[in-house]
Amino acid sequence: MDQDAKMVEIRTLFGVDAPEGAGVFVGKGSRVINPSYIFNKRVLRKILSWFDGEPGFQNLGVVGNAGVGKTTLLKEFSARMGVEFRSVSVSGDTRFESLCGRREIKNGSTEYVEQGLTEMFRSGGIFCANEFFRMDAGEAMRMVEFLDEGGSLANPETGEVIPRHPEFRFCFTGNSGGFGDETGAYAGERRGSFALRDRFFILELPEMTPEEEKMMLVRAVPQLENTPFAERMVAAARAVRAAFVGRGGGLPVDVSPRALVRWGNLFVSPAYQAYDTGNGVMSNPLLESLGDACLNGAPQDAREAVMELVGQWLGLDTEF
The missing domain is CATH 1.10.8 (Helicase, Ruva Protein; domain 3)
Structure with missing residues (x-):
């Protein structure tokens, strides 16, 4: 926990009905929030359990129909909690290496620059893979080692083995959660590996009333x-x-x-x-x-x- 974190009441922070005095520690990071965003109290309770690292909540998947607000939920939660948030939309062409970093030309020479996954794994924060099960199953399975409790991230470019920061959190969004799409509405949604899906607590985002x-x-x-x-x-x-x-x-x-x-x-x-x-x-x-x-x-x-x-x-x- 960030030593500069401060306690804030849940009802004040998220705008939901909560017992007086019930609070969470909020980090010092600052992000713009959308004051019009509405949190579902039951969903919020589960995401807080995931963020706190309670047993059974290690990795999070958020599934639901298009436009229901899956990524927005995670962004607004991260912003209020004062933690870093990185997200990337993946596809069938996404490779595991590209989530870790890339090479850039700087001052006439090639330099390796770490990307969101490696940054968050090293320093703590939330990394979100949007449309996760559009990714090639073989590439996605390369994440298994760091998704397990106590796992580490072996950077495929540098060979460095990075220990998991205690406040690193991995999540994904998707329409089907790895079971494919039989409706034809979500082109590219694939059936994923059970071994990969089995490492996630999967939350179906409910429709608003x-x-x-x-x-x-x-x-x-x-x-x-x-x-x-x-x-x-x-x-x-x-x-x-x-x-x-x-x-x-x-x-x-x-x-x-x-x-x-x-x-x-x-x-x-x-x-x-x-x-x-x-x-x-x-x-x-x-x-x-x-x-x-x-x-x-x-x-x-x-x-x-x-x-x-x-x-x-x-x-x-x-x-x-």
Whole structure:
């Protein structure tokens, strides 16, 4: 524990209901936080157990649908805890060596520079591999040695064997958690090795309630507070989300919580106020901003289906 760490009450730090006096030690690191972010109390309790290194919580996986806020959760947690956070989005082309470091040309010579994984392993902090199970299974399995308790990291470039810092934490995010994707919504999601998955405590990030999602929206877009739009936009987004192919429906497009906030920000922008399209028809700012937020480029039939569904919830003409 950082000797400069200070105790802060949980309810003050995370904005959740917690017993008076219940607190955590917060490091001296400073990061910008999003004051509109809403923590799920049950999820927070589990992540605190992981961060504290309680038995059974050594390595963390966070799974859930696209846009539900997996990486954001970890970023906001790290920021409030005052600890360093490094993340990288991996793919089938990612190699273990690239997570450890790379060679750069400086002053005419080649120099090896450590990257996030090695930095955090050596000095302490949280390292997150986004979309972890898109990585080649063989490359991912090279992490097993340092994921085990008391494990060490052998830098493949330098050969140095680095002892694990007691405050190093490894986590990943993903859509399926290593079981592949049968819906076709998440291209590149692979079935991972059980031996690798077995080394993780895996948390499925729950969906927000309509009330929580509305609170998130108005915190992010204050102009929507005390208007009927926030509640209707949330209801419309959730209706589309329920019909998304990734959730067993037939639509190839989604209005995720992330897209909902983008929709709200576009809608209140002066650029989306009603105007004459040139043929005497006034544009609808709600629908136009929705299209630009997440629908443009989608197949026409899918786009029309979403617009019709949203129009039903908003009571609007869906043509624009």
